[in-house]
Amino acid sequence: MAxxxxxxxxxxxxxxxxxxxxxxxxxxxxxxxxxxxxxxxGLTVACFTLPVAAGVAPRQVTPLLRIDTYALFxxxxxxxxxxxxxxxxYGYLEKQEGQRxxxxxLLLFATLGAMTLAAASHFAxxxxxxxxxxxxxxxxxxxxxxxxxxxxAGIKYLILSGTSSAFLLFGMALIxxxxxxxxxxxxxxxxxxxxxxxxxxxxxxxxxxxxxxKLALVPFHMWAPDVYQGAPAPVTAFVATVSxxxxxxxxxxxxxxxxxxxxxxxxxxMAGIAVLSMFxxxxxxxxxxxxxxxxxxxxxxxxxxxxxAFLAAGPLAAEAVTFYLTAYFVTTLGAFGVVSVLSKPGSxxxxxxxxxxxxxxxxxxxxxxxxxxxSLAGIPLTAGFIGKFYVIxxxxxxxxxxxIVLLVGNSVIGLFYYLRVIVVMxxxxxxxxxxxDTAQAPQVSYADxxxxxxxxxxxxxxxxxxxxxxxxxxxxQRGMIGS
Numbered sequence: 001m002a003x004x005x006x007x008x009x010x011x012x013x014x015x016x017x018x019x020x021x022x023x024x025x026x027x028x029x030x031x032x033x034x035x036x037x038x039x040x041x042g043l044t045v046a047c048f049t050l051p052v053a054a055g056v057a058p059r060q061v062t063p064l065l066r067i068d069t070y071a072l073f074x075x076x077x078x079x080x081x082x083x084x085x086x087x088x089x090y091g092y093l094e095k096q097e098g099q100r101x102x103x104x105x106l107l108l109f110a111t112l113g114a115m116t117l118a119a120a121s122h123f124a125x126x127x128x129x130x131x132x133x134x135x136x137x138x139x140x141x142x143x144x145x146x147x148x149x150x151x152x153a154g155i156k157y158l159i160l161s162g163t164s165s166a167f168l169l170f171g172m173a174l175i176x177x178x179x180x181x182x183x184x185x186x187x188x189x190x191x192x193x194x195x196x197x198x199x200x201x202x203x204x205x206x207x208x209x210x211x212x213x214k215l216a217l218v219p220f221h222m223w224a225p226d227v228y229q230g231a232p233a234p235v236t237a238f239v240a241t242v243s244x245x246x247x248x249x250x251x252x253x254x255x256x257x258x259x260x261x262x263x264x265x266x267x268x269x270m271a272g273i274a275v276l277s278m279f280x281x282x283x284x285x286x287x288x289x290x291x292x293x294x295x296x297x298x299x300x301x302x303x304x305x306x307x308x309a310f311l312a313a314g315p316l317a318a319e320a321v322t323f324y325l326t327a328y329f330v331t332t333l334g335a336f337g338v339v340s341v342l343s344k345p346g347s348x349x350x351x352x353x354x355x356x357x358x359x360x361x362x363x364x365x366x367x368x369x370x371x372x373x374x375s376l377a378g379i380p381l382t383a384g385f386i387g388k389f390y391v392i393x394x395x396x397x398x399x400x401x402x403x404i405v406l407l408v409g410n411s412v413i414g415l416f417y418y419l420r421v422i423v424v425m426x427x428x429x430x431x432x433x434x435x436x437d438t439a440q441a442p443q444v445s446y447a448d449x450x451x452x453x454x455x456x457x458x459x460x461x462x463x464x465x466x467x468x469x470x471x472x473x474x475x476x477q478r479g480m481i482g483s
Contacts, residue, residue: 274311
């Protein structure tokens with residue numbers, strides 16, 4: 001490998017070294033605060049290496065990884081989300097019993113796996129990154145051993161994730177059998193005609209099935225509500241953002257490079273999954289009185305919206321996917337951040353009644369949660385509105401009129417259950433809230449408050465002035481397609 005290859009890999013190398021350093025610290029010096037600070041510093045330094053790596057991009061580092069502006073953008077998004085989860089996890093774990101330091105090593109390993117997925121240009125890198133991410137998540141989900149629900153959620157995720165990996169491997173094997181290669185670019189030769197070889201088409205369908213499990217798309221979604229509910233709130237935020245975002249980044253790169261949507265059968269399969277995900281996610285969310293399950297079904301619907309942009313043709317589709325995913329990261333991290341702050345030892349703030357009169361007990365947290373929910377609903381002046389507008393614009397450009405109508409209709413359904421939560425937070429009024437209730441409300445630490453304030457600021461910035469991010473996305477998309 002040339003020196004430039006190591007420079008291109010700097011964000012991944014710094015993250016890997018940080019994870020090993022935290023693992024050694026946990027073995028020799030148990031100090032929760034110190035380990036959390038080291039983890040945050042490692043993620044911050046990795047972020048600062050992104051411009052350095054961009055100086056030598058685009059660069060193919062072995063056949064496995066392609067470091068270009070696209071991979072570095074998603075690496076930055078993953079690192080920023082992991083940093084937010086790290087800070088929120090510190091306050092959350094301080095309330096829990098048992099050892100806490102290994103949590104951060106696992107978080108860094110999962111972050112490294114997600115970054116590998118975003119840069120993968122080979123099925124081997126795809127699988128290695130996915131397994132590094134998944135194995136870390138098995139333990140993170142079940143990390144709070146004093147409660148049976150995280151253990152149950154971890155086992156469910158282990159079994160279903162293993163099943164999805166089997167589908168992925170079988171699909172990769174079929175494509176390798178037909179093409180004799182596992183490189184994304186070289187398999188693009190199979191897309192040179194309008195009709196795929198049947199072996200490749202079956203392989204792509206199996207890969208799509210495995211990816212559907214990872215993204216919790218209908219009909220592969222049943223694990224998501226149980227895992228979201230059982231996992232610790234910061235881990236749920238990580239699963240909902242970093243885990244899914246890395247898979248979307250890889251999926252977008254892969255299908256752009258092989259032009260897979262020349263296959264009409266595959267296109268219709270993904271369109272059906274998008275429609276089912278939108279309806280199932282929103283309709284099932286209407287029935288929920290548990291906030292974490294409600295957000296789980298909401299995430300299923302949002303991945304359905306994302307697939308509408310994914311199915312659209314042209315450069316606007318890739319731009320819409322990236323912008324929507326960025327907005328989704330900000331809003332989901334903010335929503336689960338509030339859940340993390342409000343959670344108590346042995347009791348997650350997940351029941352709808354836990355948020356009753358929150359406007360009168362904790363107006364700051366209620367305000368943050370409200371704007372996050374409004375952004376998820378796509379209300380103007382928020383990042384979510386611009387994201388949905390972008391998706392609709394991509395659909396209009398490709399004349400996907402039926403999908404657009406269904407998306408708008410489902411957004412109206414989603415607005416109902418988001419407003420329901422907001423109404424509960426504003427219920428009863430100041431007269432019904434006792435001073436003792438306010439005194440017992442969880443206090444927001446400076447670090448947690450800073451994260452929630454930053455996420456709120458990004459939400460409004462993307463909603464009011466999205467032009468800089470749009471220009472950046474257009475640049476990285478041109479770089480990916482041109483490379």
